[in-house]
Amino acid sequence: xxxxxxxxxxxVMGVAQRFxxxxxxxxxxxxxxxxxxxxxxxxxxxxxxxxxRQIVGLQVPSAGAITVLGRAMPRERGxxxxxxxxxxxxxxxxxxxxxxxxVMLPLEMHTDLPPEGRAAVARVKLGLVGLRDxxxxxxxxxxxxxxxxxxxxxxxALDPPLLFLDEPSAGLDPITxxxxxxxxxxxxxxxxxxxxxxxxxxxxxxxxADRCIMLDAAAGxxxxxxxxxxxxxxxxxxxVRAFFHRQAP
Amino acid sequence: xxxxxxxxxxxxxxxxxxxxxxxxxxxxxxxxxxxLVAAGRARGRxxxxxxxxxxxxxxxxxxxxxxxxxxxxGTAQFDGLSESAAALLLRLRPLAPATAPPASPPTxxxxxxxxxxxxxxxxxxxxxxxLAVLALxxxxxMLRPRDLLRMADAAGVGALPLALLLGFLxxxxxxxxxxxxxxxxxxxxxxxxxxxxxxxxxxxALLAAVIVAGRTGSAYAAEIGTMKVNxxxxxxFTMGLxxxxxxxxxxxxxxxxxxxxxxxxxxxxxxxxMTVAMRAFGFPLAAVLHEVAQFATLRDALDGxxxxxxxxxxxxxxxxxxxLAAGSGPRAVGEAATRAVVGGIVATIVIDGLFALILYxxxx
Numbered sequence: 324x325x326x327x328x329x330x331x332x333x334x335v336m337g338v339a340q341r342f343x344x345x346x347x348x349x350x351x352x353x354x355x356x357x358x359x360x361x362x363x364x365x366x367x368x369x370x371x372x373x374x375x376r377q378i379v380g381l382q383v384p385s386a387g388a389i390t391v392l393g394r395a396m397p398r399e400r401g402x403x404x405x406x407x408x409x410x411x412x413x414x415x416x417x418x419x420x421x422x423x424x425x426v427m428l429p430l431e432m433h434t435d436l437p438p439e440g441r442a443a444v445a446r447v448k449l450g451l452v453g454l455r456d457x458x459x460x461x462x463x464x465x466x467x468x469x470x471x472x473x474x475x476x477x478x479x480a481l482d483p484p485l486l487f488l489d490e491p492s493a494g495l496d497p498i499t500x501x502x503x504x505x506x507x508x509x510x511x512x513x514x515x516x517x518x519x520x521x522x523x524x525x526x527x528x529x530x531x532a533d534r535c536i537m538l539d540a541a542a543g544x545x546x547x548x549x550x551x552x553x554x555x556x557x558x559x560x561x562x563v564r565a566f567f568h569r570q571a572p
Numbered sequence: 573x574x575x576x577x578x579x580x581x582x583x584x585x586x587x588x589x590x591x592x593x594x595x596x597x598x599x600x601x602x603x604x605x606x607x608l609v610a611a612g613r614a615r616g617r618x619x620x621x622x623x624x625x626x627x628x629x630x631x632x633x634x635x636x637x638x639x640x641x642x643x644x645x646g647t648a649q650f651d652g653l654s655e656s657a658a659a660l661l662l663r664l665r666p667l668a669p670a671t672a673p674p675a676s677p678p679t680x681x682x683x684x685x686x687x688x689x690x691x692x693x694x695x696x697x698x699x700x701x702x703l704a705v706l707a708l709x710x711x712x713x714m715l716r717p718r719d720l721l722r723m724a725d726a727a728g729v730g731a732l733p734l735a736l737l738l739g740f741l742x743x744x745x746x747x748x749x750x751x752x753x754x755x756x757x758x759x760x761x762x763x764x765x766x767x768x769x770x771x772x773x774x775x776x777a778l779l780a781a782v783i784v785a786g787r788t789g790s791a792y793a794a795e796i797g798t799m800k801v802n803x804x805x806x807x808x809f810t811m812g813l814x815x816x817x818x819x820x821x822x823x824x825x826x827x828x829x830x831x832x833x834x835x836x837x838x839x840x841x842x843x844x845x846m847t848v849a850m851r852a853f854g855f856p857l858a859a860v861l862h863e864v865a866q867f868a869t870l871r872d873a874l875d876g877x878x879x880x881x882x883x884x885x886x887x888x889x890x891x892x893x894x895x896l897a898a899g900s901g902p903r904a905v906g907e908a909a910t911r912a913v914v915g916g917i918v919a920t921i922v923i924d925g926l927f928a929l930i931l932y933x934x935x936x
Contacts, residue, residue, distance in 0.1 A: 418902040435601035436632070443668065444597065444635045450667030451631075463901030481597055482630035513663050514631065515656075 330357040332485055332517050333378060338387030340373050347373055348544045349386070353536050357484070360511060360518040360531045362551065364566070365538035371521045372412065374538070375489055378519065379409050392485065405433050408478030412490045414470040416462040422449060422473045423458040429480040448476040451513075452506060468499035472506065479510070485517045486510075492524040504530040525567065529555070537563055575599040576626075576633075580610045587614035589640070592625035595633025595657075604636055611640035611648075619644045624652025634660045638668035697893045701824075704816040714817045715825075723823055727788045728830025732837060735783055739838035742779060743767055743845030751853050761855060764863035767846040772872040776839040778924060781883035783834070784827060785916030789891030792823050793912035796895025797905040805896070815896065824888040831884035832877045839876065879927050886923060887916040 331354045339349035347370040355361040363371050376382040378389055380397035389396040394403045416425050426445035430436055436444065449458050452472040454465075462470055471491055478486055488507070492500040504527050510516050522528060528535060528551050535554070537547040539562050547554050547563045555567035576599030581588040589610055593599055611619055621637065623629070629637075634657065641648040650661065708715065750763045796819055799805055808815055843864065850860045894912040898904040 430597060430632075434597040434632070436597060437601070437604050440601060440604040440632075440636070440639070443639050444600075444632045447631055447635045447664055447667050450664075455667060461901055463899075463904075479631075482632060513660065 331355065332357050332392055333361075333519060334390045335374075335378060336388045338374070338377060338384040338389060340370060340377065340382070341385045346543050348538055350544050351387070351536075351538070352545070353548070355517060355519055357517050358511070358515060359533040360507060360520060362528050362532035362535035363519065363521045363538065364523060364528060364535050364551075366523060366540065366566070369538040369540040371523070371538055372489055375487055375519070375521045379407060379487055405429075405481045406483050406485060408481070408483040408486045410471070410474045410478045410486070410488045410491060412493060414462070414474040416470060416473055416477065418462050421459050421461055422454060422465070422476070425462070425473060426477045426480050429477065433481060445476075445480065448479050449473070451479065451510065452476045453502075466499075468495050468503070471495065471503060475503075475506065475510075479514075479516075482514070484515070485519070488518060488520045488522075490522055490524075491520060492522060492527045497526070500524065500527060501530070503527075507531050525569070537566065576603050578603040578606050578610070580606075582613075584617075586618040586620055587611075588620045588622060590622040590625070593627065595623075595626050595629040595636065597630070597632035600632045600636040604639075607636060607640050608643045611644040614644050615646075619646065619648040621648060621650045622652055623650060623657070626652070626654070626657070629654070629657035629660065631660065631664060633657075634664050635668055637661060638665060642668065693897060694893070697889070697896070700816050701820060701889065704814060704821055707814075708817065708821065711814065711817045714813060715822055720822045720826055723826035724830050726791070727784070727827045728834055731783055731787050731830075731834055734787070735780060735834050735838040736841045738779055738783065739771075739776065739841030740845040740848075742775060742838075743771060743842030743847075744849045745845075746770070746775075746842075747846040747849035751849065760853065761859065761863060764846065764850055764855075764860045765867040768843055768864045768868040769872055771842040771846075772839055772868055772876050774876065774924075776842060777835050777876040777880040777883060778920065780831065780835040780838050780880055781887060781920040782917060783838075784831065784884055784887045785891075785913050785920065788827050789887045789894075789912040789916040790909040792888065792891030793894035793898070793908040794905050796820075796892055797898035797908035800895065800898045801900060801902075801904055820889070820892040820896070823892055824885055827884045827888040828881055831880045835877055835880040836873075839873065875931065879924065882923055882927075883920050886919045890915045890919055 333353070333355035335351060335353045338351050340347040351374060353361070353363075363374060365371050373382060377384045378391060378396065380391075380400035383397055392403050392406055394400075396403075416422070417428070420428070423442065423445050426448050427441045430441040430444055434441070446455060446458055449455050452475050454469060454472055454476060457465055457469060457473075462473065465473070475486075475488070475491070491503050491507070495503065507518055507520070508531055511518060518531070520527075520532065532551050534549060535547075535551045536545050537554070538544065539546040542562075546560055547558055551567075554563055558564055558567070576591060576593040576595050579590040579592075581590070587610065589607060591603065591607075619641070621640075626633070637648070637650065638661070650658070653661065704711075746767045747763050750766055751760045754760045754763055796805075799819075805815055808818060847857065847860050851857060891912040894908040894915065897911075898908040
């Protein structure tokens with residue numbers, strides 16, 4: 324299902340995270356190839372979102388090293404800022420701005436496009452996520468699924484080759500969630516974007532992910548890695564089986 | 573440094589736009605306006621793009637090409653486009669805006685309609701409040717004494733230091749500003765009468781009402797507005813609790829209960845400030861107290877306190893109404909607080925004017 328190349332765009336090498344001496348995870352390694360959809364899975368509290376924050380440079384790992392597009396994170400975060408887009412779990416849209424203004428903001432900050440150019444590009448991005456007609460609405464006036472899609476449009480504003488999505492399907496109904504999955508695949512096909520998706524939504528994982536790693540809070544690190552469909556069918560690890568077959572371990 | 577370059581060649585029946593470099597957001601930004609101007613001038617002629625020297629074309633670049641085509645008004649020729657860029661152009665063609673959507677035209681009478689809607693809302697609020705008061709005996713359980721005391725404490729005790737400070741400064745400044753001109757006529761001792769009567773009848777209640785509008789009214793609007801944004805009002809409704817009885821009445825009652833004490837404290841602080849100023853100008857304390865006792869009456873103080881009660885009820889109710897009318901989103905709470913303060917101060921002045929008219933009629 325993927326058109327991934329061999330170029331490594333995200334390389335995580337033996338990272339760990341501790342808070343006040345408490346271990347969240349340790350010795351986590353992964354590599355993401357250009358053009359693939361890579362999922363970070365696991366139950367609540369296993370450190371999925373923390374790992375994502377480390378990768379995008381928002382959090383300094385307690386140990387290990389991370390490179391994104393060949394740049395060391397978080398030290399060289401500024402050099403890849405416009406090459407990566409991040410969609411946060413809540414969407415994190417600015418409530419006082421319309422969707423159009425939200426998407427225009429990165430263009431205003433990082434390009435010399437004139438206002439009408441910014442608006443045109445932003446409308447195209449909103450069109451890509453199916454929100455063209457909601458451009459002038461405020462985040463508070465749209466549904467949760469639309470907020471997530473608008474957040475993806477904002478993350479796409481600068482045409483980043485690499486997009487990070489934190490729980491894109493969380494709190495959404497199955498139909499909206501499936502629509503988001505389709506959007507991810509469409510964007511990958513049309514724009515060649517590489518996706519790193521943090522999620523615990525089983526249907527989404529199986530629908531979009533080419534490869535995945537699975538974190539476990541009890542194990543304090545990675546317990547499985549590979550094609551999610553093969554993990555579902557072949558894994559003998561109890562937590563992995565429980566996750567994919569919706570059973571208590 | 574621009575990452576894209578535009579060269580325009582104009583012929584009799586054709587305009588050629590040769591673009592080179594990276595056609596991403598940075599490159600498109602550098603040549604955006606020049607490209608659209610050239611495309612506009614090419615109307616009626618063939619518009620031909622030479623894109624063979626474009627090294628990269630992303631959605632921003634494709635949007636520029638489609639915007640140029642829309643400005644031209646006809647179908648443009650895109651020569652030398654890479655396979656991936658051609659696919660992108662095809663994908664984005666249905667999404668690119670043909671022209672910027674017009675701004676929504678101003679609707680005639682919009683502010684008048686808003687004014688009428690606000691007036692209707694105010695009447696509805698008063699009606700609901702009246703019904704809630706009438707139904708209070710049946711819903712007494714919703715009026716929780718502990719909440720009432722907490723609100724009274726916040727509105728009264730919390731505002732007391734501010735009322736004392738502002739009252740003292742008011743009396744001091746009024747006396748200081750009045751003594752100098754009246755001294756020229758040998759009437760400076762009457763400053764004590766002037767300040768005490770104006771504070772007791774008018775200014776004490778007015779300043780206390782402004783304090784209540786700024787502190788308590790805005791706090792009520794923010795509290796209730798936040799509850800509305802967080803769907804707590806919906807939760808109250810689903811639990812069968814009436815927001816008017818549960819949230820509005822205790823707040824209005826609390827502020828009405830504390831307002832006389834607040835006004836009286838402010839009046840006394842103003843008289844103290846006036847006395848300090850008079851003493852500074854050499855008047856003996858006994859002379860000042862004698863003037864105040866001789867001219868200021870209990871009726872003056874009661875007039876002020878009576879008005880203060882109405883001011884308090886108006887400010888409390890306006891604060892709560894602003895909170896209940898809050899919209900959604902993070903701006904809503906701030907807007908509700910602003911409406912509470914502005915509405916409260918305007919209402920205070922208007923009610924004060926009505927009082928002046930009514931008391932004049934009654935006593936003339």
